[in-house]
Amino acid sequence: GQNIDQPTEMTATEGAIVQINCTYQTSGFNGLFWYQQHAGEAPTFLSYNVLDGLEEKGRFSSFLSRSKGYSYLLLKELQMKDSASYLCAVKDSNYQLIWGAGTKLIIKP
Amino acid sequence: IAGITQAPTSQILAAGRRMTLRCTQDMRHNAMYWYRQDLGLGLRLIHYSNTAGTTGKGEVPDGYSVSRANTDDFPLTLASAVPSQTSVYFCASSSGTGGESTAQYFGPGTRLTVL
Numbered sequence: 433g434q435n436i437d438q439p440t441e442m443t444a445t446e447g448a449i450v451q452i453n454c455t456y457q458t459s460g461f462n463g464l465f466w467y468q469q470h471a472g473e474a475p476t477f478l479s480y481n482v483l484d485g486l487e488e489k490g491r492f493s494s495f496l497s498r499s500k501g502y503s504y505l506l507l508k509e510l511q512m513k514d515s516a517s518y519l520c521a522v523k524d525s526n527y528q529l530i531w532g533a534g535t536k537l538i539i540k541p
Numbered sequence: 542i543a544g545i546t547q548a549p550t551s552q553i554l555a556a557g558r559r560m561t562l563r564c565t566q567d568m569r570h571n572a573m574y575w576y577r578q579d580l581g582l583g584l585r586l587i588h589y590s591n592t593a594g595t596t597g598k599g600e601v602p603d604g605y606s607v608s609r610a611n612t613d614d615f616p617l618t619l620a621s622a623v624p625s626q627t628s629v630y631f632c633a634s635s636s637g638t639g640g641e642s643t644a645q646y647f648g649p650g651t652r653l654t655v656l
Contacts, residue, residue: 436583465644474631474647475584482640519583528599529645531583 434458436532438520443538444510452505452518452535460525466494466505467519469534475519479505507537515539544568545648547632553654554622562617562651564632572637573615574645575599575607577628584631590615591637622655629653 435457444450456464463482467475481487481496481503493506505518517534524530545566554560566573571592576584586599590609604626606618615634619626629652633645 463640463643474649477644477646480641480644521584523643527643528586528589529584531585533581533583 434524434530436520436522436530438518438532438535440533441536441538443540444507446510446512446539446541448510449506449508450510450537452507452520452537454503454505454520454532456501456503456520456522456530456532458522458524458530461498462523462525462527464494464496464503465521465523465529466492466503467521468516469519470516478518510539512539512541545632545634545646547630547648547651549651550649551652551654553656554619556622556624556655558622560619560622560653562619562630562632562653564615564617564648565613566615566632566634566648567613568634568636568646569612570634570636570646571612572635572643573609574633574635575605575615575617576631576633577601577626578631578650579628587617587630624655627653627655 437455466478469475479494486495491508496503519534520532521529548563574589575587588607590596593612632648635645636642
């Protein structure tokens with residue numbers, strides 16, 4: 433079967449750095465996406481990786497290792513508004529997105 | 542309209558009733574999707590459409606139907622609602638042309654309660 437694993441919840445301090453991990457086992461791989469979802473709102477697109485390595489977008493970076501079935505989202509200079517759930521999703525061989533259950537990130541002052 | 546809209550925002554429905562959730566996008570995206578999101582579970586795909594006139598079944602299609610008569614609209618119908626269909630429903634779309642452009646963009650969601 434297909435599976436995406438993420439930690440259920442993480443806590444970090446304002447101004448710090450946090451790394452959210454995602455491991456996946458899917459039938460085929462055609463890209464990995466990270467989304468942010470604030471409570472009661474829709475998911476919003478953050479980043480996309482299809483090749484191994486690091487993609488940086490401002491305070492957010494995403495890393496991919498296809499051979500290890502592993503990705504992480506790195507958030508720097510954490511702000512209170514970063515409190516949200518972070519969803520990892522992999523596009524499989526049928527080009528459908530398989531979603532993880534999400535990691536709830538709690539930021540403390 | 543800017544992006545994707547969904548209606549209604551929320552609804553309480555009696556079991557056995559028929560209900561259509563509406564979704565409209567103005568981005569001229571080819572692909573559209575319906576998901577449900579339940580606490581502790583990832584988004585689960587109900588139905589999708591890669592282009593107007595075509596539809597496909599996702600992971601959890603039973604009890605739901607869709608149509609795609611044109612590019613902009615993708616309604617989801619519950620023929621006879623059951624309590625297990627209580628969920629938050631998200632409509633999404635993507636340009637589907639490859640790479641990062643296949644990122645999906647979501648509507649605000651419909652919170653449905655079936656009693």
